Amino acid sequence: MRKVILDLAVTLDGYIEGPNGEIDWCIMDEDMDFEGFLSGIDTIFYGRVSYDAWGNYEPDTNADEAEKALWATVHAKKKVVFSGKAQQDSNVTYITSNIPEKVDEIKQQTGKDIWLYGGSKLITSFIHHGLIDIYRISVHPTVLGEGKPLFQNLKERINLNLTEVKRFRSGVVQLIYEHKL
Protein backbone atom coordinates (compact mmCIF):
# COMPACT_ATOMS: atom_id res chain seq x y z
CA MET A 1 0.00 0.00 0.00
CA ARG A 2 1.17 3.53 -0.70
CA LYS A 3 2.50 5.42 2.28
CA VAL A 4 1.86 8.95 3.48
CA ILE A 5 5.17 10.62 4.30
CA LEU A 6 5.59 13.70 6.43
CA ASP A 7 8.89 15.37 5.53
CA LEU A 8 9.60 18.36 7.67
CA ALA A 9 12.32 20.54 9.15
CA VAL A 10 12.18 21.19 12.89
CA THR A 11 14.40 23.02 15.33
CA LEU A 12 16.06 21.04 18.12
CA ASP A 13 13.22 22.21 20.36
CA GLY A 14 10.57 20.89 17.97
CA TYR A 15 9.29 24.03 16.22
CA ILE A 16 8.43 24.19 12.54
CA GLU A 17 8.33 27.99 12.56
CA GLY A 18 9.28 30.81 14.88
CA PRO A 19 6.56 32.85 16.60
CA ASN A 20 6.36 35.16 13.58
CA GLY A 21 6.64 32.43 10.97
CA GLU A 22 10.46 32.53 10.91
CA ILE A 23 12.03 29.74 8.85
CA ASP A 24 15.40 31.42 8.26
CA TRP A 25 17.07 28.71 10.40
CA CYS A 26 16.04 26.12 7.84
CA ILE A 27 18.95 24.71 5.82
CA MET A 28 18.69 23.06 2.40
CA ASP A 29 21.71 20.75 2.34
CA GLU A 30 23.09 19.76 -1.02
CA ASP A 31 23.73 16.26 0.31
CA MET A 32 20.10 15.81 1.41
CA ASP A 33 19.10 14.16 -1.87
CA PHE A 34 15.73 15.87 -2.03
CA GLU A 35 15.49 14.74 -5.66
CA GLY A 36 15.73 11.14 -4.47
CA PHE A 37 12.85 11.77 -2.09
CA LEU A 38 10.79 13.38 -4.85
CA SER A 39 11.43 10.45 -7.18
CA GLY A 40 9.75 8.14 -4.65
CA ILE A 41 6.48 10.08 -4.55
CA ASP A 42 3.92 10.92 -7.21
CA THR A 43 1.32 12.78 -5.17
CA ILE A 44 1.41 15.78 -2.83
CA PHE A 45 -1.15 16.56 -0.11
CA TYR A 46 -1.62 20.27 0.66
CA GLY A 47 -3.73 22.23 3.09
CA ARG A 48 -5.51 25.13 1.43
CA VAL A 49 -3.26 27.86 2.79
CA SER A 50 -0.10 25.95 1.84
CA TYR A 51 -1.46 25.26 -1.60
CA ASP A 52 -2.29 28.92 -2.16
CA ALA A 53 1.23 29.86 -1.06
CA TRP A 54 3.28 27.09 -2.68
CA GLY A 55 1.06 24.97 -4.94
CA ASN A 56 1.86 27.01 -8.02
CA TYR A 57 5.03 28.71 -6.88
CA GLU A 58 7.48 29.62 -9.61
CA PRO A 59 11.07 30.43 -8.71
CA ASP A 60 12.51 33.73 -9.79
CA THR A 61 13.68 33.80 -13.41
CA ASN A 62 17.19 34.45 -12.06
CA ALA A 63 17.10 31.34 -9.86
CA ASP A 64 19.67 28.68 -10.64
CA GLU A 65 18.81 25.76 -12.91
CA ALA A 66 18.80 23.23 -10.06
CA GLU A 67 16.12 25.19 -8.22
CA LYS A 68 14.04 25.57 -11.37
CA ALA A 69 14.33 21.84 -12.09
CA LEU A 70 13.29 21.01 -8.54
CA TRP A 71 10.13 23.11 -8.76
CA ALA A 72 9.31 21.64 -12.16
CA THR A 73 9.56 18.17 -10.59
CA VAL A 74 7.32 19.21 -7.70
CA HIS A 75 4.72 20.68 -10.04
CA ALA A 76 4.65 17.52 -12.14
CA LYS A 77 3.20 15.60 -9.17
CA LYS A 78 -0.48 14.91 -8.69
CA LYS A 79 -1.84 17.43 -6.19
CA VAL A 80 -4.57 16.95 -3.62
CA VAL A 81 -5.82 19.90 -1.59
CA PHE A 82 -7.71 19.49 1.69
CA SER A 83 -10.03 22.44 2.14
CA GLY A 84 -13.38 23.47 3.57
CA LYS A 85 -14.62 23.98 0.04
CA ALA A 86 -13.48 23.09 -3.47
CA GLN A 87 -12.15 25.78 -5.81
CA GLN A 88 -12.03 25.93 -9.56
CA ASP A 89 -8.61 24.48 -10.33
CA SER A 90 -8.18 21.78 -12.89
CA ASN A 91 -4.65 20.97 -11.65
CA VAL A 92 -5.93 19.76 -8.34
CA THR A 93 -8.22 17.25 -6.65
CA TYR A 94 -10.10 18.77 -3.72
CA ILE A 95 -11.08 16.83 -0.62
CA THR A 96 -13.59 18.71 1.51
CA SER A 97 -14.88 16.05 3.93
CA ASN A 98 -14.37 12.52 5.30
CA ILE A 99 -10.60 12.89 5.28
CA PRO A 100 -9.69 9.47 6.76
CA GLU A 101 -11.90 7.53 4.33
CA LYS A 102 -10.74 9.47 1.28
CA VAL A 103 -7.07 9.26 2.24
CA ASP A 104 -7.47 5.51 2.72
CA GLU A 105 -9.01 5.27 -0.74
CA ILE A 106 -6.05 7.09 -2.29
CA LYS A 107 -3.60 4.89 -0.37
CA GLN A 108 -5.27 1.78 -1.80
CA GLN A 109 -4.79 3.03 -5.37
CA THR A 110 -1.75 1.96 -7.34
CA GLY A 111 1.07 4.48 -7.32
CA LYS A 112 4.12 5.77 -5.51
CA ASP A 113 4.14 7.18 -2.00
CA ILE A 114 2.48 10.45 -1.03
CA TRP A 115 4.13 13.54 0.42
CA LEU A 116 2.15 15.29 3.12
CA TYR A 117 3.33 18.83 2.49
CA GLY A 118 1.38 20.68 5.20
CA GLY A 119 0.59 23.21 6.71
CA SER A 120 0.38 22.59 10.36
CA LYS A 121 -3.44 22.37 10.59
CA LEU A 122 -3.51 19.58 8.00
CA ILE A 123 -0.55 17.81 9.62
CA THR A 124 -2.25 17.93 13.03
CA SER A 125 -5.42 16.54 11.49
CA PHE A 126 -3.45 13.71 9.83
CA ILE A 127 -1.66 12.92 13.09
CA HIS A 128 -4.98 12.84 14.96
CA HIS A 129 -6.43 10.42 12.43
CA GLY A 130 -3.32 8.22 12.45
CA LEU A 131 -2.85 8.78 8.71
CA ILE A 132 0.91 9.35 8.65
CA ASP A 133 2.95 6.23 7.86
CA ILE A 134 6.44 7.73 7.79
CA TYR A 135 7.87 10.70 9.68
CA ARG A 136 11.02 12.21 8.14
CA ILE A 137 12.07 14.81 10.64
CA SER A 138 15.10 16.96 9.85
CA VAL A 139 16.38 18.19 13.20
CA HIS A 140 18.21 21.50 12.77
CA PRO A 141 21.05 22.67 15.05
CA THR A 142 19.07 25.64 16.33
CA VAL A 143 17.00 26.22 19.45
CA LEU A 144 14.34 28.87 18.91
CA GLY A 145 12.79 28.87 22.38
CA GLU A 146 9.31 29.59 21.02
CA GLY A 147 7.28 29.07 17.89
CA LYS A 148 4.79 26.75 16.28
CA PRO A 149 5.29 23.16 17.48
CA LEU A 150 5.08 20.29 15.02
CA PHE A 151 3.05 18.20 17.43
CA GLN A 152 0.16 19.82 19.23
CA ASN A 153 -3.18 18.92 20.81
CA LEU A 154 -2.49 15.21 20.58
CA LYS A 155 -5.11 12.94 22.10
CA GLU A 156 -2.57 10.27 22.91
CA ARG A 157 1.12 9.41 22.72
CA ILE A 158 2.64 8.37 19.43
CA ASN A 159 5.11 5.49 19.56
CA LEU A 160 7.44 5.30 16.58
CA ASN A 161 9.97 2.89 15.11
CA LEU A 162 13.23 4.47 14.06
CA THR A 163 14.19 3.15 10.62
CA GLU A 164 17.00 5.46 9.49
CA VAL A 165 19.30 8.25 10.59
CA LYS A 166 21.04 10.56 8.12
CA ARG A 167 23.60 13.14 9.11
CA PHE A 168 24.22 16.06 6.77
CA ARG A 169 27.24 18.30 6.47
CA SER A 170 25.34 21.34 7.76
CA GLY A 171 24.63 19.71 11.12
CA VAL A 172 21.09 18.75 10.21
CA VAL A 173 20.16 15.18 11.25
CA GLN A 174 17.26 13.49 9.54
CA LEU A 175 15.41 10.98 11.71
CA ILE A 176 13.09 8.63 9.84
CA TYR A 177 10.39 6.79 11.75
CA GLU A 178 7.51 4.50 10.91
CA HIS A 179 4.28 4.68 12.82
CA LYS A 180 4.21 1.76 15.28
CA LEU A 181 1.03 -0.24 14.84
Place this chain on the structure above:
Amino acid sequence: MRKVILDLAVTLDGYIEGPNGEIDWCIMDEDMDFEGFLSGIDTIFYGRVSYDAWGNYEPDTNADEAEKALWATVHAKKKVVFSGKAQQDSNVTYITSNIPEKVDEIKQQTGKDIWLYGGSKLITSFIHHGLIDIYRISVHPTVLGEGKPLFQNLKERINLNLTEVKRFRSGVVQLIYEHKL
Protein backbone atom coordinates in the same frame (compact mmCIF):
# COMPACT_ATOMS: atom_id res chain seq x y z
CA MET B 1 39.25 24.22 30.14
CA ARG B 2 36.76 21.77 31.66
CA LYS B 3 33.42 21.60 29.94
CA VAL B 4 29.90 21.58 31.33
CA ILE B 5 27.92 18.79 29.70
CA LEU B 6 24.15 18.53 29.65
CA ASP B 7 23.18 14.90 29.09
CA LEU B 8 19.45 14.43 28.83
CA ALA B 9 16.70 12.28 27.35
CA VAL B 10 13.96 14.06 25.42
CA THR B 11 10.93 12.91 23.47
CA LEU B 12 10.79 13.62 19.74
CA ASP B 13 8.65 16.64 20.60
CA GLY B 14 11.25 17.98 23.02
CA TYR B 15 9.84 17.14 26.45
CA ILE B 16 11.94 15.93 29.35
CA GLU B 17 8.86 14.79 31.31
CA GLY B 18 5.18 14.28 30.68
CA PRO B 19 2.64 16.69 32.24
CA ASN B 20 2.58 14.58 35.43
CA GLY B 21 6.32 13.93 35.54
CA GLU B 22 6.08 10.79 33.37
CA ILE B 23 9.46 9.41 32.34
CA ASP B 24 8.31 5.86 31.57
CA TRP B 25 9.13 6.47 27.86
CA CYS B 26 12.80 6.86 28.78
CA ILE B 27 14.99 3.96 27.63
CA MET B 28 18.35 2.99 29.13
CA ASP B 29 20.09 1.27 26.22
CA GLU B 30 22.80 -1.20 27.02
CA ASP B 31 24.79 0.06 24.05
CA MET B 32 24.69 3.68 25.31
CA ASP B 33 28.03 3.35 27.14
CA PHE B 34 26.93 5.45 30.07
CA GLU B 35 29.99 4.18 31.95
CA GLY B 36 32.14 5.74 29.21
CA PHE B 37 30.39 9.05 29.76
CA LEU B 38 30.85 8.82 33.53
CA SER B 39 34.55 8.07 33.13
CA GLY B 40 35.00 11.43 31.37
CA ILE B 41 33.57 13.49 34.22
CA ASP B 42 34.60 13.95 37.82
CA THR B 43 32.01 16.46 39.03
CA ILE B 44 28.20 16.60 39.00
CA PHE B 45 26.08 19.78 39.22
CA TYR B 46 22.69 19.34 40.86
CA GLY B 47 19.76 21.62 41.58
CA ARG B 48 18.52 21.29 45.14
CA VAL B 49 15.40 19.27 44.31
CA SER B 50 17.36 16.87 42.09
CA TYR B 51 20.03 16.48 44.71
CA ASP B 52 17.46 15.69 47.40
CA ALA B 53 15.87 13.10 45.09
CA TRP B 54 18.96 11.54 43.50
CA GLY B 55 22.11 12.88 45.17
CA ASN B 56 22.28 10.04 47.69
CA TYR B 57 20.08 7.52 45.94
CA GLU B 58 20.86 3.90 46.65
CA PRO B 59 19.50 1.18 44.35
CA ASP B 60 17.41 -1.58 45.87
CA THR B 61 19.46 -4.34 47.50
CA ASN B 62 17.97 -6.69 44.89
CA ALA B 63 19.17 -4.51 42.00
CA ASP B 64 21.65 -6.13 39.63
CA GLU B 65 25.36 -5.62 40.08
CA ALA B 66 25.70 -3.37 37.02
CA GLU B 67 23.17 -0.92 38.45
CA LYS B 68 24.83 -0.96 41.85
CA ALA B 69 28.24 -0.36 40.24
CA LEU B 70 26.83 2.53 38.21
CA TRP B 71 25.45 4.28 41.26
CA ALA B 72 28.68 3.70 43.15
CA THR B 73 30.51 5.40 40.27
CA VAL B 74 28.07 8.33 40.31
CA HIS B 75 28.41 8.77 44.06
CA ALA B 76 32.21 8.79 43.83
CA LYS B 77 32.05 12.05 41.85
CA LYS B 78 32.48 15.47 43.38
CA LYS B 79 29.03 17.02 43.90
CA VAL B 80 28.03 20.64 43.65
CA VAL B 81 24.50 21.70 44.60
CA PHE B 82 22.99 25.01 43.44
CA SER B 83 20.47 26.13 45.99
CA GLY B 84 18.97 29.22 47.64
CA LYS B 85 20.73 28.26 50.84
CA ALA B 86 23.47 25.88 51.90
CA GLN B 87 22.62 22.79 53.97
CA GLN B 88 24.70 20.76 56.35
CA ASP B 89 26.17 18.11 54.05
CA SER B 90 29.85 17.36 54.07
CA ASN B 91 29.60 15.42 50.78
CA VAL B 92 28.66 18.49 48.84
CA THR B 93 29.78 21.96 47.86
CA TYR B 94 26.90 24.45 47.89
CA ILE B 95 26.66 27.41 45.54
CA THR B 96 24.01 29.89 46.62
CA SER B 97 24.78 32.98 44.53
CA ASN B 98 26.78 34.39 41.58
CA ILE B 99 26.29 31.24 39.56
CA PRO B 100 28.12 32.35 36.37
CA GLU B 101 31.22 33.52 38.24
CA LYS B 102 31.41 30.45 40.43
CA VAL B 103 30.84 28.05 37.56
CA ASP B 104 33.58 29.81 35.62
CA GLU B 105 35.90 29.40 38.59
CA ILE B 106 35.21 25.66 38.73
CA LYS B 107 35.72 25.34 34.96
CA GLN B 108 39.15 26.97 35.30
CA GLN B 109 40.24 24.40 37.89
CA THR B 110 42.13 21.32 36.80
CA GLY B 111 39.93 18.25 36.34
CA LYS B 112 37.70 16.29 34.06
CA ASP B 113 34.47 17.56 32.55
CA ILE B 114 31.35 18.36 34.56
CA TRP B 115 27.94 16.75 34.23
CA LEU B 116 25.03 19.15 34.59
CA TYR B 117 22.51 16.74 36.06
CA GLY B 118 19.50 19.06 36.42
CA GLY B 119 16.65 19.61 37.20
CA SER B 120 14.95 21.83 34.71
CA LYS B 121 15.17 25.07 36.72
CA LEU B 122 18.94 24.74 37.01
CA ILE B 123 19.26 23.75 33.35
CA THR B 124 17.21 26.77 32.27
CA SER B 125 19.40 29.00 34.41
CA PHE B 126 22.57 27.50 32.87
CA ILE B 127 21.16 27.95 29.36
CA HIS B 128 20.29 31.58 30.13
CA HIS B 129 23.80 32.26 31.35
CA GLY B 130 25.40 30.45 28.39
CA LEU B 131 27.16 28.04 30.74
CA ILE B 132 26.56 24.79 28.84
CA ASP B 133 29.42 23.76 26.56
CA ILE B 134 28.10 20.43 25.29
CA TYR B 135 24.52 19.29 24.75
CA ARG B 136 24.08 15.50 24.60
CA ILE B 137 20.42 15.07 23.70
CA SER B 138 19.02 11.54 23.47
CA VAL B 139 15.98 11.80 21.23
CA HIS B 140 13.47 9.06 22.08
CA PRO B 141 11.05 7.54 19.53
CA THR B 142 8.00 8.82 21.39
CA VAL B 143 5.79 11.86 20.93
CA LEU B 144 4.11 12.88 24.18
CA GLY B 145 2.11 15.85 22.92
CA GLU B 146 2.52 17.72 26.19
CA GLY B 147 4.87 17.96 29.11
CA LYS B 148 7.82 19.90 30.43
CA PRO B 149 9.97 21.24 27.58
CA LEU B 150 13.76 21.13 27.82
CA PHE B 151 14.12 24.63 26.46
CA GLN B 152 11.88 27.33 27.85
CA ASN B 153 11.82 31.09 28.39
CA LEU B 154 14.92 31.63 26.27
CA LYS B 155 15.96 35.20 25.72
CA GLU B 156 17.50 34.42 22.36
CA ARG B 157 18.13 31.64 19.86
CA ILE B 158 20.85 29.10 20.52
CA ASN B 159 22.96 28.10 17.53
CA LEU B 160 24.77 24.80 17.92
CA ASN B 161 27.47 22.80 16.14
CA LEU B 162 26.65 19.14 15.67
CA THR B 163 29.69 17.07 16.60
CA GLU B 164 28.38 13.52 16.82
CA VAL B 165 25.35 11.33 16.16
CA LYS B 166 24.90 7.94 17.85
CA ARG B 167 22.11 5.56 17.01
CA PHE B 168 21.11 2.96 19.57
CA ARG B 169 19.33 -0.35 19.11
CA SER B 170 16.22 0.86 20.93
CA GLY B 171 15.58 3.64 18.41
CA VAL B 172 17.07 6.34 20.59
CA VAL B 173 19.35 8.75 18.70
CA GLN B 174 21.89 10.76 20.65
CA LEU B 175 22.70 14.14 19.13
CA ILE B 176 25.81 15.82 20.50
CA TYR B 177 26.29 19.54 19.98
CA GLU B 178 28.76 22.16 21.05
CA HIS B 179 27.67 25.66 21.85
CA LYS B 180 28.54 27.89 18.89
CA LEU B 181 30.57 30.87 20.02
